[in-house]
Amino acid sequence: MKMDIANRADIQLLVDTFYTKVRADATIGYLFNDVARVNWELHLPRMYEFWENILFQTGSFKGNPMAAHVQLHQKSPLTAGHFEQWLKLFLATVDELFEGDNAELIKQRARSIATMMQIKVHPSNDPRSIL
Numbered sequence: 001m002k003m004d005i006a007n008r009a010d011i012q013l014l015v016d017t018f019y020t021k022v023r024a025d026a027t028i029g030y031l032f033n034d035v036a037r038v039n040w041e042l043h044l045p046r047m048y049e050f051w052e053n054i055l056f057q058t059g060s061f062k063g064n065p066m067a068a069h070v071q072l073h074q075k076s077p078l079t080a081g082h083f084e085q086w087l088k089l090f091l092a093t094v095d096e097l098f099e100g101d102n103a104e105l106i107k108q109r110a111r112s113i114a115t116m117m118q119i120k121v122h123p124s125n126d127p128r129s130i131l
């Protein structure tokens, strides 16, 4: 039986496994590798803090995800299809590794943040809006 997400080590495993898939992904990989040219040594720990804060209220995440993605969108458009693929990989990674209340909660939070992010990136006066 799979275990639930219980601590920071579990979050690290989830985040590392997820971004290994993201970097190799045909639909969204280029946004990380070529457009943003992500410094993974900085980005991965930031993502541990982000998700740890969401599940365990550690208060350790300092960042502005909405602004970061609006900036990325200005460099290279983020489409509804990009968000769908991001979410598909994230949900699949959670399901592959964990099961339980925290696994359900993190998937729910990923869905709602992805929705808010799309609204932020594609305001209703934008022809690419999903609304």
Ligand code: HEM
Pocket: 028, 031, 032, 036, 037, 038, 039, 043, 046, 047, 050, 062, 063, 064, 065, 068, 069, 072, 078, 082, 083, 086, 109, 110, 113, 114, 117
């Ligand atoms: C189309 C989908 C997405 C793409 C292509 C994408 C890409 C990126 C990139 C390139 C960065 C900047 C990394 C860096 O160089 O520092 C970033 C940061 C980040 N992303 Fe995403 N992302 C997507 C969706 C999401 C979603 C749905 C979430 C949350 C549920 C998320 C959470 C974050 C966070 C927390 C940061 C760090 C922001 C900060 O440091 O202030 N991303 N993302």
